[in-house]
Amino acid sequence: MEFNDWAILEKRVIGWIRKAADHLRASLSNPLEISEKSAHNDLVTNMDRSIEQFLVGKIRDTYPEHKIISEEGYGDGSSDTNGILWLLDPIDGTLNFVMQKRFFAISIGVYENGRGRAAFIYDVMGDEFFHCLSGQGAYQNDIKLSPLTEIKIEDALIDMSTTWLKPNRRIDQDIMTEIVRKSSGTRAYGAASLELAYVAAGLLDAYFTMRLSPWDYGAGLILLNEVGGLYSRADGEQINILSRTSILAARPGLHEYMIQHIKEQVAEGKFLTEPQ
Ligand code: IPD
Ligand code: CA
Ligand code: CA
Ligand code: CA
Numbered sequence: 059m060e061f062n063d064w065a066i067l068e069k070r071v072i073g074w075i076r077k078a079a080d081h082l083r084a085s086l087s088n089p090l091e092i093s094e095k096s097a098h099n100d101l102v103t104n105m106d107r108s109i110e111q112f113l114v115g116k117i118r119d120t121y122p123e124h125k126i127i128s129e130e131g132y133g134d135g136s137s138d139t140n141g142i143l144w145l146l147d148p149i150d151g152t153l154n155f156v157m158q159k160r161f162f163a164i165s166i167g168v169y170e171n172g173r174g175r176a177a178f179i180y181d182v183m184g185d186e187f188f189h190c191l192s193g194q195g196a197y198q199n200d201i202k203l204s205p206l207t208e209i210k211i212e213d214a215l216i217d218m219s220t221t222w223l224k225p226n227r228r229i230d231q232d233i234m235t236e237i238v239r240k241s242s243g244t245r246a247y248g249a250a251s252l253e254l255a256y257v258a259a260g261l262l263d264a265y266f267t268m269r270l271s272p273w274d275y276g277a278g279l280i281l282l283n284e285v286g287g288l289y290s291r292a293d294g295e296q297i298n299i300l301s302r303t304s305i306l307a308a309r310p311g312l313h314e315y316m317i318q319h320i321k322e323q324v325a326e327g328k329f330l331t332e333p334q
Contacts, residue, residue, distance in 0.1 A: 061170060064175060064176060064191050065191070067121075067168070067176060068176055068178075068189070068191055070116075070120065071166060071168075071178050072178065072187070072189065074112075074113055074116045075113075075164050075166070075180045077112075078109045078112055078113060078148070079180055079182045081108075081112070082105060082109060082149070082164075082182050083182060083183070085105050086159055090103045090105065090156065091104040092156060099153060101152050101153060101156055102130060102152065103149075103152065103155070103156060105148075105155070106129070106130050106148050106149045106152055107130050107132075107148075109148035109164065110128050110129070110132050110133075110146065110148035111132050113128075113146060113148060113164075114126055114128060114132040114146070117144055117146075123141070123142075124141065124142040124143070124144060125142070125143050125144070126143075126144045126146060127143065127144070127145050127146070127272050127273060127276075127300075128144075128145075128146040128147070128148065128273055129146070129147050129148065129271065129273045130148060133146065136300065137300070139169060139171060139172035139299060139300065140171060141170070141171065142168065142170050142175075143169045143170075144166060144167070144169075145165075145166070145167040145168075145169070145272045145273050145276025145277065145299070146166050146273055146276075147163075147164070147165040147166075147251060147273035147274060147276075149163075149164065150162060150163045150165045150179075150249045150250060150251040150252070150273075151163060151247075151249030151250075151251075151252070153248060154247075154248050154249055159183070160183040160184070161183070161247055161248065161249055161252065162181075162182060162183070162249055163179050163252050163255075164178070164179075164180045164182065165178070165179045165180075165251035165273065165274070165277045165278070166178045166179075166276075166277055167275075167276030167277035167278070167280050168280075169280075169299065172299065173192075174192055174279060174283055175191065175192050175280070176190070176192070176280065177189060177196075177276075177277040177278070177280035177281045177284075178277055179251045179252060179254075179255045179281065181252055186198060186199060187199055188252075188255040188258065188281055189281075190280065190281055190284045192280060192283070192284060193284075195284065196258060196281050196284040196285050198255075198259050203259055203260070203284075204260065204285070205285050205286045206257075206285050206286045206287050206309045206310060207310075208309060208312070209263050209309050209311065209312055210312075211240045211241055211315055211316075212240060212241070212242065213242050213263075214241050214242055214263035214264060214308075215243050215244075215245060215262055216237065216241045216243075216244050216245070216262070216263060216264045216265075216266065217244070217245045217246060217247065217253045217257075217262045217264065217265040217266070218234065218238075218246060218264075218265070218266040218267065219246045219267060220244070220246060222234060222266075222268055223238070226268075227331065228268045228304070228330070228331050228333065229268050229292070229329070229330050229331070230329045230330065232328060233320060233323045233324075233328050233330065234266070236319065237316060237319060245262065250265075250270050250274040250278065251274060251277055251278050253265045253267075253278075254275060254277075254278025254279065254281065254282060254305075254307055255277075257278075257287055257308065257309070258278070258281040258282045258284070258285050258287055259285075260309075263308060263309050263312055264306065264307065264309070264312055264313070264316060265305070265306075265307045265308070266292070266306050266307075266316070267304065267305050268292065268304045269302060269303075269304065269333040270302065270303060270304075270305055271302050272299055272300060272301070272302075275297075275303075275305055278307070279297070279299075279307070282307055286310060287307055287308065287309065287310075287313075288307070288308060288309070288310055288313035288314075289305060289306065289307040289308075289313070290305075290306055290313070290317065291303055291304050291305065291306070291332065292304035292306050292330055292332075293317075293320065293321070293324070293330055293332075294317040294321065302332075302333040302334065303332065303333065304330075304332060306320075
């Protein structure tokens with residue numbers, strides 16, 4: 059049966075996220091329990107867990123037939139995109155949350171049979187809510203976002219982690235050098251959902267990263283789609299929303315330019331490897 063209560067879902071989710079955010083803000087004066095996951099800079103806190111438990115609980119109670127993929131393991135996981143699938147990151151930018159107590163977000167993307175339907179990205183400390191229902195326009199708080207226009211590389215502000223300019227196993231350190239040199243400037247904020255939302259809002263012209271998980275980008279891609287932003291893997295291939303992937307998101311024109319550049323670099327023998 060087709061789901062058709064998107065407007066009600068939107069209202070509910072915005073309420074849940076605001077409540078979770080109140081809880082997060084209030085927690086900032088309490089000591090955090092921090093543990094390392096895969097590396098010393100891959101952290102999880104008691105707050106990542108408790109916010110995820112809260113949101114998963116709300117989704118399950120309200121929509122028991124929906125599936126949830128979430129970072130800290132309270133969701134169900136899923137090997138297909140059939141039905142309604144929620145991609146949920148309770149705190150995107152945990153390192154910022156721990157170290158800076160700012161620039162972190164709650165991110166939720168809702169897909170129906172693989173098609174993006176609703177997106178919610180809330181900058182908890184900046185009190186900025188990016189959201190959309192597909193086909194009905196994207197919003198930054200109450201302001202409707204304009205469709206993205208083209209831009210030249212020389213005028214572009216590009217978000218990319220400079221990690222990729224150092225030796226690593228995913229991307230030849232020289233592939234992006236010319237792009238960085240030609241661009242107007244680079245930024246790296248450390249919260250993928252907000253970085254994608256900034257591209258959608260025209261505050262950044264491109265965002266490039268070699269490894270994100272579905273909960274990091276699920277909402278951001280829906281928002282981008284709504285304003286005519288383009289996105290793909292770094293090699294130009296389509297993104298599979300169930301997988302870890304590289305992502306290049308940009309304004310139209312700039313996206314083609316950057317993909318063309320990457321392809322030429324690969325043709326010249328530079329390496330580019332998708333995450334497993
Ligand atoms: C991380 C952030 C970061 C990105 C990492 C993500 P987390 O998410 O979005 O900007 O570079 O790849 O894992 O772990 O803070 O939710
Ligand atoms: Ca994490
Ligand atoms: Ca994340
Ligand atoms: Ca997270």
